[in-house]
Amino acid sequence: MPKKGILERLRDGVVIGDGGFVFALEKRGYVKAGPWTPEAACEHPEAVKQLHREFLRAGSDVMQAFTFYASDDKLENRGHYAQKSLTGKSINKAASKLARDVANEGDALVAGGMCQTPTYLSGIGKEATQKMFQVQLDAFIEEDVDFLICEYFEHVEEAEWAIEVCKKSGKPVAGTMCIGPEGDLHGVTAGECAVRLAKAGADIVGVNCHFDPQISLECISKMKEGLDAAGLKPYLMAQPLAYHTPDCNKQGFIDLPEFPFALEPRICTRWDMHKYARDAYNLGVRYIGGCCGFEAYHVRAIAEELAEERGAKPAGSDKHGMWGQELKMHTKPWVRARANKEYWETTKPATGRPYSASMAKPAGWGITQGNEELKQHAEGTTSDELQHVRDIASSKK
Structure with missing residues (x-):
């Protein structure tokens, strides 16, 4: 029997997405922070494949190909060209194959994803930006992915351009933006962003990244x-961060001084994800997944919270009792006492970091597409340029 498509699954129930790849693989030593490009799909396919498999076992219905920032302009940007033999198309094709291999181990679908481009940020225009999207789309069509996700857009205009390209394929298209309740970085409200995404042709509309689950649901x-x-x-879609970001400004977590290497104190617990899944479902969101910081246990928590609606628990629940039930077998009686839902629902975890501030002051540069500072170039950042941005950062403190 052929697999049900994404729109049929959303019509009939809830779809669980996967989690974050660039952060997870950076921690494992396969992705370089800064460019965040996905050449690991070609250089270390076994690592990418294993992460897909972990998300599948945790309950993910979608294997999103590891193609974040896999456009040719991003691969060349700031002197971080992956390697001469790799192109956006080759990475997109390799990533799609890996996702398909793992999706076929279960009943999962494959999504091809594309995101914001340096071409757009540099103000080069619609035609050039859409050419970058078209190259990625060509790879996804050749690999026959099940649907397409246009994600991680800070400006609704660029998201519209991506959706327009993807709609030519005839495949279902999701459009998500990395914005919060204040809207996009050009001042377009969240409500208007959603309307424009839908009118551009998106079958699924929502947000991903930049903000925590609760702020994302507010958006x-x-x-x-x-x-x-x-x-x-x-249909509505949410794939937020797995970090608490109550002190973020409009730009999201990339403005936090802890980004990207000291975010661990902010990580959401599995119990936070139970709440997120239930709140999202009650809001009417039917595509529920995660982005940066989301590990397999976070996805498993979503699947377990919605097990009744889905009619089954994920395979990964074989090693996990709901609400700590496996703790009944612990050797210490005070730990056995924690084997209940009330305990974990009411516990407020301590950070264990005596010198940490409870909140951070975001960088708050307040610049966006159209600003001279965001014009991109392929050459490596010079010492003078680095000092220039440090001086600006110091002036913002």
């Missing part, structure tokens, strides 16, 4: 209001 609530007012009914 989706505003998106839903805008969609309802416009009489539009795309």
Whole structure:
């Protein structure tokens, strides 16, 4: 029997996405922070494949190909060209194959994803930006992915351009933005962003990355209001961070001084993910997954919270009792006493970091597409350029 497509699955119930790849693989030594490009799909396919497999076992219904920032302009940007033999198309094709291999181990679908480009940030224009998207789309069509995700856009204009390209394929298209309740970086409200994504042709609309689950759901609530007012009914999608970000500003977690190497004190627990899954479902979100910081146990928590709605627990639950039930077998009686839902629902974890501030001051540069500082170039950053940005950062403190 052929697998049900993404729109049929959303029509009939809830779809669980996967988690974050660039952060997880950077920690494992396969991705370089800064460029965040996915050449590991070609250089270390076994590592990418294993991460897919972990998410599948945790309950993911979608294997999103590891193609974040796999456009040719990003691979060349700032002197971080992956290697001369790799192109955006070769990486996209390799990543799609890996995702398909693992998806076929279960009942999962494969999604090809594309995101914001240096070409757009540099203000080069629609035609050049869409050419970057088209190269990626060509690879996804050749590998016959099941649907497409246009994700991680800070500006709705660029997201519209990506959706327009993807709609030519005839495949279902999801459009998500890395924005919070304040809207995009050009001042477009969250509600208007959602309307524009849907009118561009997105079958699924929502947010990913930059903000924590609760802030992301606040944004989706505003998106839903805008969609309802416009009489539009795309499916809703959420793939937030697995970090708490109550002190983020409009730019999201990349403005936090802890980004990207000291975010661990902010990590969400599995119990936070139970709440996220239930809140998202109650809001009407039917594609529920995660982005940076999401590990397999986070996805498993979503799948377990929605097990009744889905009719089954994930395979990974074989080694995990709901709400700590496996602790009944612990040797220490005070740990056995924690084998209950009430304990974990009411526990407020301590950070264990005596010198940490409870909140951070975001960088707050307040620049976006159209600003001279965001014009991209392929040459490596010079010492003078680095000093220039350090001086600006110091002036913002």
